[in-house]
Amino acid sequence: MTLAGCSLAPVYKRPPAPVPQAFPVAVTGNPASSPSGEQDLDDWRVYFTDPALSRLIEVALANNRDLRTATLRIQEARALYGIQFAERLPSVDGTASYNRGRTVDPSLGENVVASQYRAALGVSAFELDVFGRVKSLSDAALAEYLASVEAQRAVQISLIAEVASAYVAERALYDQEQLARRTLAARDGIYALTKRRYGAGMSTAIELRTAQMLVDSARASLAALARERTQAASALQLLLGDFAVDLPRATPVLDDLTMTPVAVGLSSDLLIRRPDIREAEQRLKAANANIGAARAAFFPSLRITTEVGSVSDGFSRLFAGGSGVWSFAPQLTLPIFSGGRNRANLDLATVRKDMAIAGYEKTIQTAFREVADALAARDQIDAQLDAQKGVYEADNERMRLAQRRYTSGVATYLELLDAQRSLFESGQELIRLKQLRLTNAITLYRALGGGWQKEGSA
Structure with missing residues (x-):
């Protein structure tokens, strides 16, 4: 029993983070009011304060199939851990059997027909975990289970960010659609004026056809934006997991969307709390535990089979006095020659741990870059x-x-045409930048792992 407490798994030590201790601070930044680690931003409602967006996120968290699959993977990993943990405990089985057959009695030279009833309770091939092989496998299964929990949280954070981004994209298309409607109305007015001027001989046919072309172009742009907005709404409903959800039709627009600001210069230690990094660390712990199981395969294994029961030639006398039997059969197996299988398994476990370390470090570096870029x-x-x-x-x-100048006959139609084009393009660029500002805020939320929690508050 003392030997059963041994473990050949390497002592786990978290690799140092291959990134600076703090994020680079923007040169031209105005310090934003933020929790600065004192207030928990792990609750997405603190960050996304728009009521319409909050309602959509709640629908997505309840219905999204990817999140549901990630949650089911937690249950799958929990079941696998339960199966592996059960290997550390003896399995007690009850058996009952009946055997009837004919044999030859050598002393009498006669055939004998005999019956035998047997009832027993025993443990079959229970392995005493002398060198921690089963415990290492159980630890690896536990780490995989915890990794699935972190993976589900990462999927949830990603889903929240994707819903917010899709909502902002749909709202941006709505703003662009309204801009196109205003442009169409303005071009309709210019076309009507140009038509009157053409009838009075004050405009040329080229100006009239150009005005008509601009009206048709605005109609085409409006139709294209309406199509894109419909497709964006469908993409958002797919994320929600419910195509029956009614999306906002008129409000809010991008100017009404606000998100809680986050201060720059946050410590890179916050990345250790990001769920994908914690998931990668749990995978590393599992790989570390598998090394212990691979090492234990080089040492003897001890299995015990024991049974206590009763045997009789008649069922009525099965549990009578004097019919009790028992057996105790320990088996020690010493690996002598396996064709290099054990060495190869150990090398494989070691390489997989090195790969897990590299993946863990890469995840940290990727997270650091995402936060730094967003800031x-x-x-x-x-x-x-x-x-x-x-x-x-x-x-x-x-x-x-x-x-006004064109109506008064002072300016040429070319001047008015250039002003129309410039106004439409600058309006589109303004909407694009508003969308980019909100999308960047969402990216920062996602890069920070949906906020953070103080140590011990999880």
Whole structure:
């Protein structure tokens, strides 16, 4: 029993994180109000505060099939761990048998027909885990189970981010559709004016056809945006797992969507709490435990078979006095020659651990890059968005002046045409940057693992 407490698995030690201790801080950043680790952002409701978006996320968490599959994988891993853990305990079985046959009695030279009843309770081939082989396999199964839990949380965080991104994309298409409608209305007005001017001999046929072409082009753009928005809504409903969910039709627009800001300069230690990193570490622990099982295969194994029961030639006398039997059969197996199988298994387990270490480190580096990129882009996107707002306002004023000048006959149609084109393009770019700003905030939420939890609060 003392030997059964031994383990040949290497002592696990978490590899150092191959990244800097802190994220790079943006040069032109304004410190945002944030929990800074004091408030738990693990609850997505703290980050995504829009009521319509919150409702969609709740629907997705209840109905999304990928998340449901990840949850079922937890149950699968839990069952596998239960199976493996049961190998550490003896299996007690009850047996009952009846045997009737004819034999030859050598002393009498006669055939004898005899019956035998047998009832017993015993343990069959129970392995005393002298060198920790079964325990190592059980530890590996436990680590795989814990990895599946982290994988499910990673899928949940990814789902929340994907729903938010799909919702923002659908809202952006809605804004672009409204911009296209305003552009179409403005071009309809210019076309009507050009038609009147053409009838009065003040415009050329080229100007009239150009105005008509611009109206038709705006209609085509509006139809294309309507199609894209319908497809975006279907993609969002697929994430929700329910095509019967009604999506918001008019509000909110991108300007109304807000998300809780997160301060820059967060410690890279937060990445250790990201679920995909914790999943990778659990896979590493499983690989480490498998080395212990591979090492134990080089040493003797001790199995015990024991049985206590009763035997009789008549069923009525099966449990009578004097019919009791018992057996105790320990078996020691010493590996002598296996053709190099045990050595190959140990080499395989060692290589898989090295691969798990490399995968763990790569996961950390990828997570660090994702957070650093999102933090670095945030301030630049805000600055670009502020500048684009100025461009759009200037184009809007330019369009108003060009239309007035054209109506008064001062400006040429080419000037009005250029103002129309510039206003539509700057409006589209403004919507794109608003979408990019929100998408970057969602990316930061996802890169941080949906927020973090203080040690011991999980």
